[in-house]
Amino acid sequence: MSSDWPAYVQNLGKSARRASQQLATLTDAVRSRTLRTIAAALRDQTAALLAENAKDIEAAKQAELAAPLIARLQLTEKKVAAMAEGVEQIAAQVDPVGQTIEGYNRPNGLRIEKRRVPLGVVLFFYESRPNVTSDAAALCIKSGNAIILRGGKEAFHSNRKIVQIVADALKASEIDPAAVQFVESTDRTLVPLLLKQDKYIDLVIPRGGESLIRLVVKESTIPVLKHFTGNCHIYVDKATAGMEQQVVDICLNAKLSYTAACNAVEHLLFHKDVAPALLPKVCAALAAKGVEIRGDDRARSLFTAAKAATPEDWDTEYLALIAGVKVVDSLDEAVAHINEHGSHHTDAILTTDLSAANRFVQQVDSASVMINSSTRFADGGEYGLGAEIGISTDKMHARGPMGAMDLTTYKWVVTGAGHVR
Amino acid sequence: MSSDWPAYVQNLGKSARRASQQLATLTDAVRSRTLRTIAAALRDQTAALLAENAKDIEAAKQAELAAPLIARLQLTEKKVAAMAEGVEQIAAQVDPVGQTIEGYNRPNGLRIEKRRVPLGVVLFFYESRPNVTSDAAALCIKSGNAIILRGGKEAFHSNRKIVQIVADALKASEIDPAAVQFVESTDRTLVPLLLKQDKYIDLVIPRGGESLIRLVVKESTIPVLKHFTGNCHIYVDKATAGMEQQVVDICLNAKLSYTAACNAVEHLLFHKDVAPALLPKVCAALAAKGVEIRGDDRARSLFTAAKAATPEDWDTEYLALIAGVKVVDSLDEAVAHINEHGSHHTDAILTTDLSAANRFVQQVDSASVMINSSTRFADGGEYGLGAEIGISTDKMHARGPMGAMDLTTYKWVVTGAGHVR
The missing domain is CATH 3.40.605.10 (Aldehyde Dehydrogenase; Chain A, domain 1)
Incomplete structure (x- = not known):
């Protein structure tokens, strides 16, 4: 010195x-x-x-x-x-x-x-x-x-x-x-x-x-x-009838439009009732774009090309062409997973159910909570603030x-x- | 442990x-x-x-x-x-x-x-x-x-x-x-x-x-x-014609109504033009209530019962029956003194001059800036907030x-x- x-x-x-x-x-x-x-x-x-x-x-x-x-x-x-x-x-x-x-x-x-x-x-x-x-x-x-x-x-x-x-x-x-x-x-x-x-x-x-x-x-x-930086999630709720294409589009956009951004999605959680129909479709679309899928046991049984996720995966912000995929039993389990493993940056729910959306918004302890939109919108320009000096993950x-x-x-x-x- | x-x-x-x-x-x-x-x-x-x-x-x-x-x-x-x-x-x-x-x-x-x-x-x-x-x-x-x-x-x-x-x-x-x-x-x-x-x-x-x-x-x-806690000031501006009794009342209230409070005044600054008339009057009133006056040279020449203030005095929050008193040449000197020695808690100007009040408000870097009122009002209850959890001296x-x-x-x-x- x-x-x-x-x-x-x-x-x-x-x-x-x-x-x-x-x-x-x-x-x-x-x-x-x-x-x-x-x-x-x-x-x-x-x-x-x-x-x-x-x-x-x-x-x-x-x-x-x-x-x-x-x-x-x-x-x-x-x-x-x-x-x-x-x-x-x-x-x-x-x-x-x-x-x-x-x-x-x-x-x-x-x-x-x-x-x-x-x-x-x-x-x-x-x-x-x-x-x-x-x-x-x-x-x-x-x-x-x-x-x-x-x-x-x-x-x-x-x-x-x-x-x-x-x-x-x-x-x-x-x-x-x-x-x-x-x-x-x-x-x-x-x-x-x-x-x-x-x-x-x-x-x-x-x-x-x-x-x-x-x-x-x-x-x-x-x-x-x-x-x-952000360990962001998308939770695909059980009430997604009629919005299957939106689910695919939003997951792809959130992962791929700027993979190294802090508001890119890292982990996808699927409600068990819709996982059989939607999880393979989303994972196949991501894999087709070069994304490596790492899943829990239930996810891997639905998309067999997935690698096994380790416990560390859920805490990881990849900023890369990798996505963790998990099946959950309920909205409560999704919220608990996000609050435990996420980084309180940006998390999204995809649902047609107003009550599920409200519960998710109230309970997920993150700076930005998204309903039916890509996590990529968490940005000063997109929120209309003009230029941003940063994205605070603090609460103060x-x-x-x-x-x-x-x-x-x-x-x-x-x-x-x-x-x- | x-x-x-x-x-x-x-x-x-x-x-x-x-x-x-x-x-x-x-x-x-x-x-x-x-x-x-x-x-x-x-x-x-x-x-x-x-x-x-x-x-x-x-x-x-x-x-x-x-x-x-x-x-x-x-x-x-x-x-x-x-x-x-x-x-x-x-x-x-x-x-x-x-x-x-x-x-x-x-x-x-x-x-x-x-x-x-x-x-x-x-x-x-x-x-x-x-x-x-x-x-x-x-x-x-x-x-x-x-x-x-x-x-x-x-x-x-x-x-x-x-x-x-x-x-x-x-x-x-x-x-x-x-x-x-x-x-x-x-x-x-x-x-x-x-x-x-x-x-x-x-x-x-x-x-x-x-x-x-x-x-x-x-x-x-x-x-x-x-x-x-607060090292609070009152600056008595040169434009105080007609408000001499208010100056005395506010200085006494700010020092004496609750001497151990963080919003009690500790130091009084008098503009040189009004110091000869007002400083002795305020100091005598304080001394009559048992307050020890510590002054700079010019203050002591106007109120001879004052003790000599040391350089440490200006940085001290007494929370006691002591007041530092100083004569300044200008509003700018008062502001510079307050920003240098104060604790950015609460500082007041007593003046009839709108432009002086505005400059003081803009330039004094304190949580509360008072015009023609006692520093003792810096309080959650007085501001109508209900109960307060504290008084932040932070800016964040x-x-x-x-x-x-x-x-x-x-x-x-x-x-x-x-x-x-």
């Missing part, structure tokens, strides 16, 4: 706090204009950004990173244009700051108002997609927060360039560039130091593998909003997809006329 | 989680009826409760606890009646569960609803007032949460009896009594074990001294809502006074008709 790190980290926090105090007083006109300047600069400097990105790609190839990882890292003119467009969309959103959440007069004439204000300073850990850098910076500027970015080391050069573009735009708007800072080292010993800056940082959002998130939770004295503060509004807190503003108690 | 503790603690968490799943499905009629049963039982069993309380008082006297502490511990018929009434008031509140926070249709026809649901399981640390036990249990039952109570060891017998009364009422309503559990030991080695039960516990609320809260934050892998999830609503989260309920993405 560099002996300079403690001072470096404290300075990051202090300067971010100072910048956040300025940001909190800016109008949305200034914040949104700055975002449009950033978008324009991303377009203007595409070539320079691609040159920096090429350094990351070269290093990734030399380190023999897997092809899908390199693909996520790689920027193109089209991807940079999409980044710029994303920033403009965030600029166009309704201002999340200053809204009155509640306002009322008390019997003694005191006026009470609960008013939305920025959180302050956000520390954001994320992996290797460079577009996340511009999205996160834009969401924080829009919501009046300062942000400290710590991206994956694979994207170091790309991220540094993006943050430089952002800093130039901030300066042009006479905003303290410390509003968006980038941790200028990939040294891991910095991480525990950052996580102790509770005097200056209000929130940590770690997006990444489970081990990173566990480390952050263990070391942090700052509140953490976790973004664990924000749950499920998080947009700019979820980066705010509130302040009680109490107005009297000489009131004493 | 007892070798049985890990199993004991895990069982507390597991059974609370199980009970919370039942609670989440109950109607408000059942939850509120149970609360009324608890209130009746508190009244019926007053004598037995006072007998248990006498054991705590006897032990406290033998341990030579300070008189104010014993006074807080002591129950009387009147205090038990107030506890019962508090539980009934919580029963009468609007059901916080099941409310639709937002609901809308997406362009593709998907119906999105953000619905309020219980958090799950709350772990609550608190000090020696036994009435907090019935309040906290009632707030959690009302909001459909299970709670694990860990009260101050001084109130052990009183708290155990209250929880037994609650458990009997739960059983009479056919609710799993694990909904409200009491840690049956005052052994401190239990605490770190409890704080690792993130699989079963959703939220920790520590109410108590700063060292307890720091310990909880350090050890916990569960989200923590902190309830630090809930800020300032927290009522039953703040013990809920939400769930995204998404309804489609075979929607795929």
